[in-house]
Structure formats: structure tokens, C-alpha cells
Amino acid sequence: MLAQLLQFLFSGLTVGATYALAALGFTLIYNASNVINFAQGEFIMLGGMLAVFFTQSGLPTPAALALAILLPALVGVLVEKLAIEPAKGAETVTLIIITIGASLVIRGLVQVWLGKGTFSLPAFSGDTPIEIFGATLLPQSLWVLGATACVVAALWYFFNRTLSGKAMLATSYNQLAAQLVGINTNGVLFISFALSAALGALGGILITPITLTSYEVGIMLGLKGFVAAVVGGLGNGLGAVVGGLLVGILEAFGAGYISSAYKDAIPFVLILLILFFMPRGLFGARVTDRV
Amino acid sequence: MSLLDVKQLSIHFGGVKAVQEVSFSIDAGIVYSVIGPNGAGKTTLFNLITGVYKPTHGEICLDGESIVGKSPNELARRGMARTFQNLQVCMNMSALENVMVGAHLRLDRNLIKAALRLPSLARRDAELREEAAGLMRHVGLEQYIDARADSMPYGALKRLEIGRALAMKPRLIFLDEPAAGLNPKETIEVDELVRKIAASGITVVLVEHDMKMVMNLSDRILVLDYGKKLAEGTSEEVRRNPDVIAAYLGAHA
Amino acid sequence: MFKRAYFGLYLVIVVLAVLPFVVPNSFYLDLATRMAINAIIVLGLNLLIGFAGQISLGHAGFLGIGAYASAILPTHFGWHPLLAMGAGAALTGLLAAVLARPIFKLKGQYLAMATLGLGIIISIAVRNEADWTGGPDGMPVPAFGLLGFELSNDKQWYWVVAVLLAISTWATLNLIDSPFGRALRALHGSEVASSVVGVNVVRYKVAIFVLSAVFASLMGSVTAHYVGFVTPNLADFGHSIELVTMVVIGGMASVYGSLIGAVLLTALPQALATFEGWETVAFGAILMVCMIFLPKGLVPTLAARFGKGG
Numbered sequence: 001m002l003a004q005l006l007q008f009l010f011s012g013l014t015v016g017a018t019y020a021l022a023a024l025g026f027t028l029i030y031n032a033s034n035v036i037n038f039a040q041g042e043f044i045m046l047g048g049m050l051a052v053f054f055t056q057s058g059l060p061t062p063a064a065l066a067l068a069i070l071l072p073a074l075v076g077v078l079v080e081k082l083a084i085e086p087a088k089g090a091e092t093v094t095l096i097i098i099t100i101g102a103s104l105v106i107r108g109l110v111q112v113w114l115g116k117g118t119f120s121l122p123a124f125s126g127d128t129p130i131e132i133f134g135a136t137l138l139p140q141s142l143w144v145l146g147a148t149a150c151v152v153a154a155l156w157y158f159f160n161r162t163l164s165g166k167a168m169l170a171t172s173y174n175q176l177a178a179q180l181v182g183i184n185t186n187g188v189l190f191i192s193f194a195l196s197a198a199l200g201a202l203g204g205i206l207i208t209p210i211t212l213t214s215y216e217v218g219i220m221l222g223l224k225g226f227v228a229a230v231v232g233g234l235g236n237g238l239g240a241v242v243g244g245l246l247v248g249i250l251e252a253f254g255a256g257y258i259s260s261a262y263k264d265a266i267p268f269v270l271i272l273l274i275l276f277f278m279p280r281g282l283f284g285a286r287v288t289d290r291v
Numbered sequence: 292m293s294l295l296d297v298k299q300l301s302i303h304f305g306g307v308k309a310v311q312e313v314s315f316s317i318d319a320g321i322v323y324s325v326i327g328p329n330g331a332g333k334t335t336l337f338n339l340i341t342g343v344y345k346p347t348h349g350e351i352c353l354d355g356e357s358i359v360g361k362s363p364n365e366l367a368r369r370g371m372a373r374t375f376q377n378l379q380v381c382m383n384m385s386a387l388e389n390v391m392v393g394a395h396l397r398l399d400r401n402l403i404k405a406a407l408r409l410p411s412l413a414r415r416d417a418e419l420r421e422e423a424a425g426l427m428r429h430v431g432l433e434q435y436i437d438a439r440a441d442s443m444p445y446g447a448l449k450r451l452e453i454g455r456a457l458a459m460k461p462r463l464i465f466l467d468e469p470a471a472g473l474n475p476k477e478t479i480e481v482d483e484l485v486r487k488i489a490a491s492g493i494t495v496v497l498v499e500h501d502m503k504m505v506m507n508l509s510d511r512i513l514v515l516d517y518g519k520k521l522a523e524g525t526s527e528e529v530r531r532n533p534d535v536i537a538a539y540l541g542a543h544a
Numbered sequence: 545m546f547k548r549a550y551f552g553l554y555l556v557i558v559v560l561a562v563l564p565f566v567v568p569n570s571f572y573l574d575l576a577t578r579m580a581i582n583a584i585i586v587l588g589l590n591l592l593i594g595f596a597g598q599i600s601l602g603h604a605g606f607l608g609i610g611a612y613a614s615a616i617l618p619t620h621f622g623w624h625p626l627l628a629m630g631a632g633a634a635l636t637g638l639l640a641a642v643l644a645r646p647i648f649k650l651k652g653q654y655l656a657m658a659t660l661g662l663g664i665i666i667s668i669a670v671r672n673e674a675d676w677t678g679g680p681d682g683m684p685v686p687a688f689g690l691l692g693f694e695l696s697n698d699k700q701w702y703w704v705v706a707v708l709l710a711i712s713t714w715a716t717l718n719l720i721d722s723p724f725g726r727a728l729r730a731l732h733g734s735e736v737a738s739s740v741v742g743v744n745v746v747r748y749k750v751a752i753f754v755l756s757a758v759f760a761s762l763m764g765s766v767t768a769h770y771v772g773f774v775t776p777n778l779a780d781f782g783h784s785i786e787l788v789t790m791v792v793i794g795g796m797a798s799v800y801g802s803l804i805g806a807v808l809l810t811a812l813p814q815a816l817a818t819f820e821g822w823e824t825v826a827f828g829a830i831l832m833v834c835m836i837f838l839p840k841g842l843v844p845t846l847a848a849r850f851g852k853g854g
Binding site: 341343362363364366367368371372373375379380381382383384388389391392393394395396398399400401402404405406407408412416440452455456458459 | 716721726727729730733737738740743744745751
Binding site: 030036083086090091092093094096097100101102103105106107109111112219226227230234261262264269272275276 | 785
């Protein structure tokens with residue numbers, strides 16, 4: 001009983017950490033620009049696929065992984081420069097379509113370049129499972145959780161203790177006011193996309209040894225990251241992390257105890273319930289419209 | 292019995308007490324003005340009475356019946372109309388259509404009849420078009436009858452909002468700074484328009500910074516300061532009130 | 545302005561009437577039929593997205609309900625196709641109404657999330673309930689017949705769909721220039737202004753959401769009978785996006801934009817099929833370029849350029 005429960009918890013936390021990183025990516029971009037970036041999932045896919053490609057082409061692992069994070073960050077910047085900036089001020093739907101267009105281009109290019117196959121990465125420190133109360137924990141899960149924790153801590157430090165981080169926060173509250181006090185809001189947009197893409201890619205790399213990857217994994221991972229961001233109250237960084245872990249855990253429990261066929265539906269059922277009963281997510285602030 | 296009775300009305304946003312225990316009543320058929328420095332809570336008061344905000348506590352009665360918690364569209368049904376300090380014009384529609392929307396509650400809003408464009412509905416819409424054009428002339432917008440709302444200048448949009456509110460055939464109209472940002476000539480036109488509205492028997496509640504306009508027009512004036520009622524009375528009474536003088540001219544006056 | 549709006553309708557009717565006599569072969573007639581079906585769905589979706597300003601990223605889910613109702617109910621329960629179609633539409637309407645009430649108290653992004661979620665749940669259910677739906681492989685749909693007359697060949701289907709499209713276009717034009725339609729557009733322009741003139745904002749949003757969902761469901765049924773086969777792809781997220789794209793590319797809040805958007809995006813995959821493997825990239829690139837350079841969509845942008853109302 002306990003062993004099974006723990007087992008589901010472990011796998012839920014592991015995949016939840018990936019959702020959390022994706023949700024943080026959504027949150028960063030949403031705060032900087034009010035855009036829901038539907039290409040976020042493709043950054044996750046890019047991270048995994050590029051890590052596979054670079055390691056298979058013989059690069060030493062650290063270099064391969066670094067490239068697999070930097071390249072998606074570059075792609076993120078390109079998306080921002082070529083697609084989001086020129087369309088500034090467009091309606092929400094228009095911006096959503098633009099990011100969907102970007103995601104199709106990224107996915108399509110990877111499909112042409114690396115094919116439709118499914119790939120894996122060797123685990124970072126072996127496959128010998130660790131046993132805890134009868135449940136097994138893969139060493140890779142520790143990598144996922146540890147790296148996510150480090151990233152969250154670093155982001156927290158960045159946003160609360162550094163001037164650039166505070167500038168980014170200020171921009172999310174009021175873009176015009178931020179501009180007036182001399183913050184380069186375009187720079188903020190630029191950094192947000194680079195950072196979001198890098199976070200997504202990192203998640204993609206870490207999870208690939210466990211779940212495998214292919215050119216089309218980005219769709220579902222991205223949508224679940226979006227769910228996680230909304231669960232936490234869109235725009236709330238801590239909420240995104242909690243939302244990601246929660247979505248991952250509930251998905252694992254749902255798959256284990258209810259139906260594995262409906263695993264992918266669980267996050268969406270969850271979000272509908274939350275929107276029904278807590279319309280602004282778990283941590284969303286109540287906002288009064290000014291008229 | 293007064294048309295509108297407000298008792299001990301308060302609203303808090305977090306720690307900010309935007310309106311505190313304000314009471315007053317408005318008789319039917321008069322021009323009632325609300326004045327006060329920026330941030331005194333005038334617009335918040337309008338938002339409370341017209342149902343856009345829910346008060347933290349207090350009572351608002353229309354015809355002696357409580358209307359607290361009623362939504363704006365229910366209040367519209369009871370004859371309340373308003374304009375907005377920062378414009379709320381539908382920029383995706385023509386100027387004339389903006390006025391036509393004001394007549395919403397007086398029309399047959401049936402979806403099926405609309406889709407089939409039944410002759411009765413089409414006829415009523417044609418009449419409404421004429422009526423709305425007439426209203427636009429009435430508020431001084433004759434040259435914009437065929438214009439798109441997003442091509443109109445600021446001063447004209449202010450009057451477009453008044454036209455839309457009048458299309459409701461209201462009993463009570465709240466005008467939130469109708470002359471703000473207008474030049475002196477336009478201000479005089481708005482002054483005349485408000486007189487015409489009042490003369491037609493509609494009760495007018497006015498928020499305005501232009502003191503000359505307020506003093507000339509108003510039957511009674513409510514003065515707010517920091518969300519509290521500072522004074523209330525005829526323009527003569529308010530003008531002489533020492534608290535009002537202090538608030539407007541600074542403590543050492 | 546509005547008398548002129550109806551000129552386009554006559555043009556649409558003429559084109560629809562002439563088309564079957566000028567298309568070279570049945571491939572193009574089939575393409576035209578699918579364009580017309582999509583156009584009807586997009587007309588409804590544009591009322592929601594373009595006119596009322598509300599986003600839905602899950603309309604393919606509603607389409608899927610209609611399609612599978614028309615497949616499952618006659619096959620497994622022997623229902624008459626017309627009854628099945630009605631049942632699908634009723635279920636869709638009910639689901640949309642139950643979902644919409646709480647959701648429409650929220651703003652855009654949350655609505656996008658909720659509709660997206662519903663669509664995905666429906667498509668996953670369709671994939672998993674293989675006993676009823678045939679699972680990922682799909683299932684055949686019985687022919688559509690009424691009063692002993694069976695719709696079987698392509699020409700008959702074309703005429704049925706063409707008439708439906710003409711009626712839908714006419715009804716949509718009527719609707720947007722009516723008290724109901726003005727209220728819809730007004731709440732897009734300013735929610736608070738429309739509520740203070742007496743528009744019950746939530747009720748109008750729910751009404752148009754339900755209406756557009758029911759449209760999608762009915763056309764899902766039509767698609768199912770016309771193609772004779774349903775697959776889960778009909779209900780997929782990707783299909784929802786395709787429908788929204790038709791609205792946005794053609795032009796939000798533009799009746800004729802809906803038609804143009806549907807025509808172009810139905811034809812596009814055919815045109816791109818020659819790209820062999822690059823279709824996805826090309827499709828994505830076209831979406832981005834259109835939206836960046838024509839953010840209001842084709843018809844409104846062109847109409848503004850040539851100084852006419854859309």
C-alpha cells in the first residue's frame with residue numbers, strides 16, 4: 001500500500017518538476033508581455049532532442065547539455081524578435097495564433113531534421129534504483145528534482161534580490177511605469193523569452209532519460225505546463241511551481257488508481273474543476289477592474 | 292420620499308477606505324453635483340451606486356427600495372444611466388450603433404427573430420436608427436452620425452456617451468466629469484446640454500471639476516474629501532462652508 | 545452601410561450556384577463541400593471570437609460530439625440519423641451551457657484554458673472508448689436519409705451544404721445588425737459600458753458560446769455523414785486551432801472573412817501536400833506571417849485599404 005503510494009508520488013513529483021519548469025516559462029513570458037506562449041512545449045522538446053543529437057554526435061556530455069539549453073534559448077529569442085515584437089499590441093487571439101505558428105515551425109523543422117523517431121538519453125548517474133520503503137526511486141528523478149529546486153532557488157534570488165530581477169517584476173506590474181523609470185522593457189521581453197526557453201529545455205533534457213522524447217512530445221508537455229501555470233494562478237511564479245508538482249502528482253495518482261488510459265486527461269479535468277470553484281487559480285490575486 | 296437615498300455607504304479596497312460612511316439623498320428632478328479633490332472617492336461613489344462595485348457596508352435605496360448587490364444591468368432596467376470619466380465607448384462599432392446600444396432594454400432582443408430578420412424587428416431597427424441620429428443631433432454630434440467611433444475626437448466621444456445614456460430614456464443619469472479635457476467652448480456646450488437634460492425631467496447627478504459649471508447648474512452639492520462627506524447643501528451653503536474652503540484652498544486659508 | 549453588406553451575400557449565392565458546373569472533377573467538388581462545411585462552423589465561431597471577443601480553443605471537441613453522436617447512436621442503438629444529430633446538438637448545448645456559466649465570469653486566458661481542457665478531454669475520451677468509438681482507428685457512419693430519400697452522391701451533398709451555407713451567411717448578417725448582435729459587439733467593445741445600458745453580459749456570452757458550440761456539433765454530424773467515417777482527429781486540439789485560425793486569418797468580426805478564412809485554410813493543406821515533409825513548417829510560417837502583417841485578418845485589412853466596410 002505505502003510502497004505503491006510512494007511509487008506514484010515519486011513518479012508524479014518527477015514529471016511534475018518538468019511541468020513546473022514549463023509553467024515557470026509560461027509565467028515569465030506572460031508577466032513580461034501578457035502573451036500565452038503556446039510554443040513553450042516545443043522548447044521542452046528541443047531540449048531533449050538536441051541533447052540526444054549532440055551526445056550521439058560525440059560531444060562530451062556537459063558540452064552537449066549546455067548546447068541543448070543554449071540553442072533553445074536562442075530560438076526563444078528569435079521567436080520574440082521575429083514574431084512577438086513586430087505584433088505588439090495585437091489582440092490576445094492573434095498573439096496566440098502567432099505562438100502556435102512558431103510552435104509548428106519549430107516542430108516541423110525538428111521533424112524534417114531529426115525524423116519522427118523516438119529517442120532516449122542515458123541516465124546521468126546510472127539506472128540502479130534506490131529503494132525507499134519498498135518503492136523505487138530512479139537516480140535520474142533525483143537529478144530532475146534537484147535541478148528544479150536549484151533553478152527555483154536561483155530564480156527566487158534573481159527576482160527578489162537583484163536589480164534586473166526587480167526590473168522584470170516591475171515591468172510585469174506596469175509596463176508604462178517601468179518604462180518611465182528607465183527600465184528597458186524590450187530587454188525584459190528578450191530576457192523572458194530566453195529564460196523561458198532555457199527553463200523548458202532544461203526540463204526536457206532532465207526528463208528524457210525517463211520518458212523518452214520525439215519531435216511531438218512538446219504539444220502535451222506544453223499544454224500541461226499551461227495547466228500548471230493556470231492552476232497556480234497565471235502570473236504567479238511560486239504558484240507555477242506548486243501547480244506543476246500538483247498536476248504531476250495528481251496525474252500519477254490518477255493513472256495509478258483510476259485509469260492509465262485517461263492519464264493525459266487528468267490535468268485538464270483538474271483545471272476545469274479549479275476554474276469552476278476557484279476561478280483565479282489557487283494563488284491568483286483578486287483584481288478589481290478600474291473603470 | 293427621495294428618488295435616491297444613500298446611507299452610511301462605505302467601500303474598502305484592502306486597507307484603503309475609498310468611501311467612508313457617506314450619506315445623502317437626491318430628490319427627483321434636480322441637478323445634484325458631487326465635488327471634491329482628486330482621489331476623494333467621487334468616481335468610486337458612482338461605481339457603488341450604479342452597481343459596478345459592491346459596497347463593504349451601507350445602504351442604497353432607489354424609490355425607497357434597496358438596490359445594494361444589484362448588477363448594473365438590473366439597475367439600468369430601473370432607469371439608471373451613466374457615463375464614464377475615462378471613456379467606455381465601443382470602438383469596434385459605429386458612433387450611431389453606440390447610441391443604438393443605449394436603447395437595448397427597449398428592444399426585442401430575441402435571437403431567433405434577429406437571425407430571421409422578421410419585418411417587425413427590421414422596422415423597429417430602422418426607427419431606432421432615426422431616433423439615435425436624432426439623439427446625436429441633440430447632443431451636438433450631427434457631423435459624426437456616419438462616423439466610426441474610433442475616428443472621433445475626445446470631446447465628441449464624451450458627448451457620444453451622453454447620447455448613449457439618453458437612448459436608455461433614463462430617470463436618473465450619472466455624468467462623470469462630462470467636461471473634463473474639453474476646451475472652454477465645448478465646456479459651455481456641455482453645460483447647455485446638461486441643462487437641456489435636466490429640463491427634460493431627468494434627474495442629473497454630476498461629478499465635475501469645473502466649479503463655474505457646478506455652481507451654476509447644481510440644485511444641491513455634495514463635497515467629498517478623502518472618501519468622507521465634508522459638506523452638503525445648496526451651492527451657496529457649500530461655498531460658505533469653512534471646511535470646504537479649507538479643503539480646497541489648504542488649511543491656512 | 546448594412547444594405548451594402550448584403551451585396552456580398554448575393555455574390556456568395558451566385559458562386560455557390562455556379563461552382564458545381566465549373567469544377568473540373570469530383571475532387572474539387574469534395575473540396576468545395578468541405579470548405580462550405582468549415583465556413584458554417586467558422587461563421588458561428590467568429591460570432592464568439594470576433595464579434596463577442598471571447599476565445600475558444602476547444603471547438604473541435606463540440607464538433608467531435610456531433611460527429612460521434614451521428615456515428616454511435618444510429619450504429620449501436622438504431623436511432624434515426626436526424627434524431628442522433630439532434631441529440632448530439634442537445635448534449636453539446638447542455639455541456640457548453642454548464643461549462644460557460646462559471647467560465648464566463650473569467651477573462652480571456654482562463655477561458656482559453658477551460659475550452660482547451662474540455663476539447664482535450666473529449667478527444668481523449670473518444671480515443672479511449674474504443675468499444676463505442678472504434679478508438680484511434682475511428683468508425684464508419686451510416687448514410688443520412690430522410691423520408692425514404694437517401695443522401696448518397698457528392699452532388700446532393702454539395703447542394704445541401706451550399707444551401708445551409710447561404711442560409712447561415714444570411715442569418716449571421718441579420719444577427720450582427722440586430723439588438724442581439726449589437727449587444728454582443730458592445731460587450732466586446734466595453735463590458736462595463738454594455739452592462740450599464742442593461743446588457744446582461746454573462747448571459748449574452750453564454751448564449752453565443754452555446755450557439756457556436758451547437759453549430760459546430762451540427763456540422764460535425766454533417767461531416768460524419770458526408771465523409772461516412774469519423775476519426776478522433778475531428779475532435780483534436782489541432783483541429784480546434786485550425787478553426788480558430790480560419791477565423792483570425794479571414795478576419796475577426798467579419799462575416800465574409802469567415803468564409804474566406806475557411807476557404808483558404810481548407811485548401812492550404814492540399815496546396816502544401818507538394819512540400820513533402822515541410823507542410824508543418826510551411827503552415828506555421830504562413831500563420832505567423834499572416835498574423836504579423838495582417839493582424840486584423842485578410843478581409844478587414846483589405847476592406848480598410850479599399851475604403852469599404854467588411
